[in-house]
Structures are given as C-alpha cells and as structure tokens.
Amino acid sequence: xxxxxxxxxxxxxxxxxxxxxxxxxxxxxxxxxxxxxxxxxxxxxxxxxxxxxxxxxxxxxxxxxxxxxxxxxxxxxxxxxxxxxxxxxxxxxxxxxxxxxxxxxxxxxxxxxxxxxxxxxxxxxxxxxxxxxxxxxxxxxxxxxxxxxxxxxxxxxxxxxxxxxxxxxxxxxxxxxxxxxxxxxxxxxxxxxxxxxxxxxxxxxxxxxxxxxxxxxxxxxxxxxxxxxxxxxxxxxxxxxxxxxxxxxxxxxxxxxxxxxxxxxxxxxxxxxxxxxxxxxxxxxxxxxxxxxxxx
Numbered sequence: 001x002x003x004x005x006x007x008x009x010x011x012x013x014x015x016x017x018x019x020x021x022x023x024x025x026x027x028x029x030x031x032x033x034x035x036x037x038x039x040x041x042x043x044x045x046x047x048x049x050x051x052x053x054x055x056x057x058x059x060x061x062x063x064x065x066x067x068x069x070x071x072x073x074x075x076x077x078x079x080x081x082x083x084x085x086x087x088x089x090x091x092x093x094x095x096x097x098x099x100x101x102x103x104x105x106x107x108x109x110x111x112x113x114x115x116x117x118x119x120x121x122x123x124x125x126x127x128x129x130x131x132x133x134x135x136x137x138x139x140x141x142x143x144x145x146x147x148x149x150x151x152x153x154x155x156x157x158x159x160x161x162x163x164x165x166x167x168x169x170x171x172x173x174x175x176x177x178x179x180x181x182x183x184x185x186x187x188x189x190x191x192x193x194x195x196x197x198x199x200x201x202x203x204x205x206x207x208x209x210x211x212x213x214x215x216x217x218x219x220x221x222x223x224x225x226x227x228x229x230x231x232x233x234x235x236x237x238x239x240x241x242x243x244x245x246x247x248x249x250x251x252x253x254x255x256x257x258x259x260x261x262x263x264x265x266x267x268x269x270x271x272x273x274x275x276x277x278x279x280x281x282x283x284x285x286x287x288x289x290x291x292x293x294x295x296x
Contacts, residue, residue: 006266006268016284017062017280020283035064036093036290037065037066037282037283038093039066040080041099042098042103044073056068064286069087074103075106077110080111084115085114094290095285097122098111122139123141123142123285129170133178135183143278144179148180149277150268158180158188159187160188162192163210164192165212165214166215168195173193180210206226209231210231211232213234213253216236218238218253219254219255219257220236221254221260222260223260223262228263231264231265232264232268237253237275238251252270253269257270
C-alpha cells in the first residue's frame, strides 16, 4: 500500500490561528475589546504547566488577552471555588478554564459545575455536555472538537464507517463517540466505545476504519490491532526518559507510531497531531464567548 499520510496538526493549527487573528483584528477595529481567556492552575504538575504556557502563547499569537491564576496545591476547595465565582462575575473575562488534574482534596465535579456555562470554554460543564448530546449550540470540549477539525480538513470519510474509540473519559472518549455518531459530517459513523475492560478488544480494533486512541497508556495500540488502510488518531501524550534528548525525555502517544504507521492510510503523530488543535478549539470557543454567539 502507499505510504501513510502523517497528519500535520501544527500546520493546521497555524492556519486556524491566522483565521482567528483576522477576526480579532476586526473586533478591535470595530471598537470591541479583544477576547480575554483566563486559566486557573493549581499545583506544579509539569504537563499542566506546559499546557497552560502553550495556551498563553497561543493567545498572544491571535491577539487575545490572557490571564493565569496560579495557586499552590494546598489552596483548598473553598478558596478555589471563590476564585471561580470571582471570574464568573468579572465582565472583562470572556471565558476561563480550570486546568486538570486537581489535588485529591478538591472535587472536580464541584469545580466544573461552579463555572458559568457561558464562560465554560473547555466545554466540560454538564449544561454544555447536555447540549452537545442533543446537538444544540454549545461549547464543544476542546480535544474532541480538535479531532473533528482534523477529520474535516483532511476530508476523512466518516459516513457508515466503523469508528472505534479507545478510552471513555468525559474529556475525550465519551464526547467524541457521541459527536461522530451524530447525523451530518463529520459523523454518521458506527461508533464502538471501548475501554480496558472490553472483551475481544484487539479484534474490535482490527475492524475499525477509524481508530481514536485516548486510553492513557503509552504505545498501547500495536500494529496487530490495526487493519491495513485504517485512519489512526492518537490523543495520548506521555513523557518517557530519553538520555539522548537535551530535556532528558521524549513524548510518545497511545500508539506504537513507528510500527502502526506502516499499516495506516493516515495517522496523527505525537507531538504535533491532536495537541495543537486542542488549543485552537479553546481559542475558537473563547472567540464565540466574546461574541456572545452561544449564550446571549
């Protein structure tokens, strides 16, 4: 078979950021404030720190205002909820996110429910998730929306296709399984949502025309789990030690890329695949929030 197409998420993200920057300039020229995105970061998780810094950089690239509220891991639930209330009521801030994971003494459910749906640009509030399920206008969760944009831009056929999603998280697996089963494009796929307890997992994956790996285990998807010509989208990201790198580590995904890519028609790499589109989706949601497109 012909060589697999490597999905260039960074190039696609740069294109979309250029489009957002044009829209922001129009807003400013019309006398409006630029969109303002805030992030709450609790603790010193290296991956979260890297991710929030990437969001801040992306905001600057498109002309957004960016604020980061950093707290030590001992902040406690009460103080964090008070900060969320403050941001909910701050008319200067169009949208904000609370970076996950949070310390164990803080209820993620309480935190996500406390964010105003109109400012929930991560798309995690039960109101936004509920609207997504019944196909009403809402802020879509950022990573699933990034996957949809890859599918659209690369013209990956979805209608009638067997799509297998590995991982059932509320952040990626469950939402993308719903979105791809909806009417329209990208959608109309027959979706199987799998997880670590799924019986016959390898056989199910081998039947997939589109395989989305979001199971959170390094190089979980091996070549014998993928059929010839499948499209594989890798959502995972893991740091592993690598003394040959200046940083002392390298990034890998949930897919054994070097071997799986020999069988696929199209595959997303890690890094440089889904990740950049996740950040773009967050910017798109914030632009919608600033324009009051979803919540008037």
